[in-house]
Amino acid sequence: MTTENSTSIESSWWSVPGRFLRREFLPVLTNLQLAIALLLLIALFSVSGTVIEQGESPAFYQANYPEHPALFGFLTWKVIQVVGLDHVYRTWWFLGLLILFGTSLTACTFTRQLPALKAARRWKYYEEPRQFQKLALSAELENGSVDSLKEILQKRRYKVFQEQDGILYARKGIIGRIGPIVVHVGIVTILLGGIWGAMTGFVAQEMVASGDTFQVKNIIDAGPWADSQVLKDWSVKVNRFWIDYTPTGGIDQFYSDMSVLNNQGQEVDRKKIFVNQPLRYRGVTFYQTDWGIAAVQIQFNNSPIFQLPMASLDTKGRGRIWGSWIPTKPDLSAGVSLIAKDLQGMVLIYDSTGKLVDTVRKGMSTQVNGVTLKILDVIGSTGLQIKSDPGIPIVYSGFAVLMLGTVMSYFSHSQIWALQQGDKFYVGGKTNRAQVAFEREVLEILEQTTSQLESEAVISAELGVKNP
Template sequence: MTLDDSASTELRWWSIPGRFLRQELLPVLTNLRLAIALLLLIALFSISGTVIEQGQSPAFYQANYPEHPALFGFLTWKVIQVVGLDHVYRTWWFLALLILFGTSLTACTFTRQLPALKASRRWKYYEEPRQFQKLALSAELDTGSLNSLNEILQKRRYKIFQENSNILYARKGIVGRIGPIIVHVGIVTILLGGILGAMTGFMAQEMVSSGNTFQVQNIVDAGPWASTKTLKDWSVRVNRFWIDYTPTGGIDQFYSDMSVLNNQGQEVDHKKIFVNQPLRYHGVTFYQTDWGISAVRIQFNNSPIFQLPMASLDTNGKGRLWGSWIPTKPDLSEGVSLIAKDLQGMVLIYDSSGKLVDTVRTGMATKVNGVNLKIVDVIGSTGLQIKSDPGIPMVYSGFAVLMLGTVMSYFSHSQIWALQKGDRLYVGGKTNRAQVAFQQEVLDILDKLSSPSENDNQTNTTESLASNPPL
């Protein structure tokens, strides 16, 4: 084998992947049905991630998605955990769908949209009357001139190309050809932002008593590339938590007054948060999502004030109650139970037999087991959901680009050709959308070219349009 034969064989081997890419892979990637199917699958699983609670404990799913009876006949906690529906947006198959859909859009952009834009930027003059017959809309006039047509088209914001005195080409709305490309860029940017957020973001939950300072530690869900090192550089103090109630006793809104502190304990940010008004600091967002009762402050006779924790009680779904047991004797042989259901200050006192002893409000005292028991305060706790998603700015930018591209796509790309041959003027045009509006525009142009006083000319125009009807 000669050197030339070896080079030729190596060249053929290198050309096999390129040929496979062009002839086998690209047609599949750019297939519209594939893109629609991928989009529907992404939408379906995104909905499932919204409906099914994400990042909860196995016990939560076992309690809410039992095997008997299974939700919809198949959805159980085992299915959720095996498939990964408890963390949909970070599963390998969901990320694979995003990557495949983005690849399909990118391939379509380079193989179809960009060549179509390049073709629309080129122009070709019509030099023979027969060329106008293939246009959707055309007419033959025995009056008018290219100069007058040029003036009319300029007023209608057409871009004019004229090589000599008898040939003209005009177009407008080239931005409509750019629109689909911008739409694809916006969608791909959104997909990249979603992947970035899934891989580098995290979610945490904290229940913090009013007056306490904490660092974000209870992370319940995190991407494989998530970094939490910067969380140690600052902390958050819940200055105060309170609830506004309606006149009927229902919750109107609950609030947390929060401060961000640096390692020296200095306040670097401060905000009062409530539902839909979170605190944002260094890419971490604190949402007000829940509340509870963390402790009760009491005083026996003239003793110092004690703060005792209150725990959430199991009511089988019949409301929320918090309780605590308070000893009334030093040897703990006797005591009472305190029950509270909200932060309005009412506390129920029960003895060891479960009998209601008294009902008091904060600041009031009552006699139990021979001692004077005063309820100084009921301390609330704020439930915070803490999220970090570095992909959000990219997602928002992608949506902005997508909306821009959508608006641009509504512009019609309209083209008009004209040929002056002797005393005959041939005019024709086509557009990619808004056919009826374009037809009316061309008719208005022809009316201005034709003399209104010459009925014969109007008849010729009408007959020409009838012989070449618009789509």
């Protein structure tokens, strides 16, 4: 077998997959029905990710989505965790849908939109009257002038092409052909931003006592490419946490005064945060989402100040309270329990039998088991949700491009041809949208052309009378 035959067979072998892709795969990939179906699936699962809580513990889903009775007859905690509905936006199948939809739009752009733009930019003069019969809008006039039509079209912002006398082509709104391509670019950019955010972002939760400094460590959900190094060379200090209460005792708003510290402990940023007013630093956002009671500061007689932790107690859904046990004897043989329900400073003291001993506000003292117990302060803790999503700037840029492309798509791409042949004047045109408005514009152009010719004829006649 010769080298030429071998090369020919090899090229034919490699051309088979290419022909298959062009003839079989590409028509399916660029199918409009497929794109609509993918878009609906993406929207459906995005809604499920909004309705079903994301990134919670298995116990949470077991408690809220039991097997009996199952929500909607099928939605249980097992289904949620097996399918991945507890982290929809990072599942392989959701990312696969985004990639397939983006690939479909990209293929459609290269196989349909770009060729349509090239076809719109390619044009030819109409040199035969029969060519005007193919146009949706055409007219044959007894008189007319290409020069007068050219002037009128230029005033209407048409770009006019004329290489020889008696023949003219004009167009405007080519930007309308570019608009759909820009729309596709915007959508693909949004999809890329979503994929990048899912692969590189993370969500964390921290409960931090007022006055404490912490680094983000309690990450509950993260993409496989999440850069945890971004959190290791700086820390955050909760300078103060407090709650504003309404006159009736309800919570009006809770606040955290927070500082960002570098490795040397120097403050590089500071902000007071509250609900819907987060702290942002180096792409990480700290949201104020919860609060609690972290500790109580007490003093026995003239002893040093002790800070004892308080824990949240199970009330079976009847409110939130925190408690701590305080020994009143060195051998821990006796003590009292402290109960608090908010940060307004009131503490309830119970003895070992569960009997209420006293009610004390911070700064006050009472006698228990032969010692003076003073409540110095009740220290609150702030509940923070911490998020990083590097894909957000890409998504916002994609939306901007999408809006730009949408506006561009509203421009009509209008084309007009003219041919002057003997005593006949042929005019025709077509547009891709706003057909009625285009027809009205063409009629106005023809009327202006006729009126201008009549005026020129009258002027010529008058000049002929004055200059016999």
